[in-house]
Amino acid sequence: MGQTVNYDESKVGTYPLPDPLLLPDGQKISTSQEWEQEGRPKTLKLFSDHVYGRFPGKPDGLRFSVREVNKSALGGLATRKQVTVYFTNAPDAPSMELLLYLPNNTEGTVPAFVGLNFYGNQSINADPGIIITNRWVKNNETYGITNHRATESSRGVQASRWPVEELMKRGYALVTAYYGDLEPDYSSGWQTGIRTTLKTELGIESQEWGAIGAWSWGLSRIMDYIQTETAINASQVSLTGHSRLGKAALWAGANDQRFALVISNESGEGGAALARRNFGETIGTMNQTFPHWYYPVYKTYNQQPQNLPVDQHQLLALIAPRPLYVCSATEDLWSDPKGEFLSAYHAGSVYQLYNQAGVGASQMPPADQPVGATIRYHNRTGQHAITLYDWQQHLAFVQTQFNLVTLKLLTTGSGSVGQTPKQINYIKGASVTLAATPATGYKFTGWSGSATGTTNPLTVTMTGNKTITANFALLSGQKVERFNLINANTNAVIQIMSEGAVLNLATLPTQNLNIQAVTNPAKVGSVRLTLAGPKTRNTLENSAPYALFGDNAGDYFAWVPAVGSYSLTGTPYTAASGGGTAGTPLKINFKVINQATSARYPVEGAPENSNSALLHYYPNPFVHQFSLQVPGSVPEPVTVKLYDTQGREVVTLEKLHPNQVVRVGQGLKPGVYLLRMSTGTQVTSFRLLKER
Structure with missing residues (x-):
């Protein structure tokens, strides 16, 4: 039976929220150690028992197979990598297809964003090299999905939600998989998804968890692969998800603390929004429309959310002390933006145990004005979507939370600047060496901006974001x-x-x-x-x-x-x-x-006769051989070489000493020859003619 949806704030009513620091047995948590030992595991169990179901562990037979690597993807901006994750050792094991983009213009490991997609890996970018999913996909003719199968027309249909090129330019890797690889998103999809195909390996019955749990579990398996990927810094992985996949991201982030940062974008009911608020989507409307998403016990709270022993602010608290970003949209009332904000606000008490600040103000901020510190929130102007604006806020948040700073290099004049190590993002405090190389005809004149002086190379300590200009000027007097x-x-x-x-x-x-x-x-x-x-x-x-x-x-x-x-x-x-x-x-x-001489063939500027002060050579012309003598006035050894008219070296005499006489020319063909004498300081040439 359908439920009436309320969009009137005055009709929300009162809703006492569970205290995240007060456990069901009455224990009050007062330290981070108590939270880790008692509060966190007991709260996690409440969500497992009443909302999401069990969260299985890693299967023993998990293995990875790299299907393709292209180091010049996106016009050379990125390396594209496609990997199959097999969940067992069986030849026909259930599997998931990963798509990775790794930025090329950087050295060392990079931070990464991880998230599931709705229409297949090929939908996130028009890149023709992405393998098109062969799994069941929700029909959408506008997106090129017919008969529940993706076609070539589906390439890049959701590219606006995945700014791949921007991430590459900013120095971030992206890892994604199609959520239907784990479980098709329809009421009986569990029969062909991992809740059925892996129930023996995982030791869990199909109805002991829901589709949200299956998708969340898949995100942890992606993290298993990332820990083997040498290009990614596994300690700087941000988990993100939009809408129902935002719900999955939160549940995965709550269970798997390897995710260093979690982002929920308009996840709504069963995600970031408070369940007890009667506004927009409710437990009842969600379970009626999507009965396969949650643990069956969750349905018992369809009409009585106040009886649920937990609420979603406690799910957010399970992310602590890791950074958390909750995002809403002003026109997405179904997801209850205010309920998402209040949930983020009330999760702050657990973050305070770690001396981490939450969203700060208790009042919802104006649109497009992000608030908060370790917990951050914004309410974007617009509809239910994830936009470039959202990603820009996420990137800024990640930069701050991961203590990353950037170096922007500019030039004036003509020249280039090399950087070692060559990275886009640096950990604050890192050292970078810059080397300015002027173009031909230019000289380096100094640094400006965040660095000054003329030291080159220059070592810079990255105390914050920096913009440094290398200045080059024309050389004078060319x-x-x-x-x-x-x-x-x-x-x-x-x-x-x-x-x-x-x-x-x-x-x-x-x-x-x-x-x-x-x-x-x-x-x-x-x-x-x-x-x-x-x-x-x-x-x-x-x-x-x-x-x-x-x-x-x-x-x-x-x-x-x-x-x-x-x-x-x-x-x-x-x-x-x-x-x-x-x-x-x-x-x-x-x-x-072109004027031939009669007897002698001197080179312009060469001695006119054989009695040169540098070398005696006679006779010229010669018939069989000619004699060479280095005058006694020459103070150093002499090297003499004879070339034919083709420039080929035909005779070489090295280290001739003063007054030494040698005979040269036996076996030479008739013609003109160039005799070249060289000392350590001078080269002189003479012309000789062999007549027959």
């Missing part, structure tokens, strides 16, 4: 200092190109050339090189060496120049691709000729 003529075969410098230089193709070691711009500093943002003449080129080089005709990691590409007059201009910039500020350019004019 310029192109010179141009080097490059042998593209050997990548060696042939000579420095000065204004008016004449390049004789007939006497150079090769015609495969390139030109490098040398800058000060050695690395700048970019260099624009412009060549005008018989061959024109306009190129922008973003990395050293800044080569006119390009290179592959310092391996120069070849340019065979045409004869004629050229001009070359190099302009440095502070940023890549010609961005930022232009520095001092360098412009030179040069000529390319």
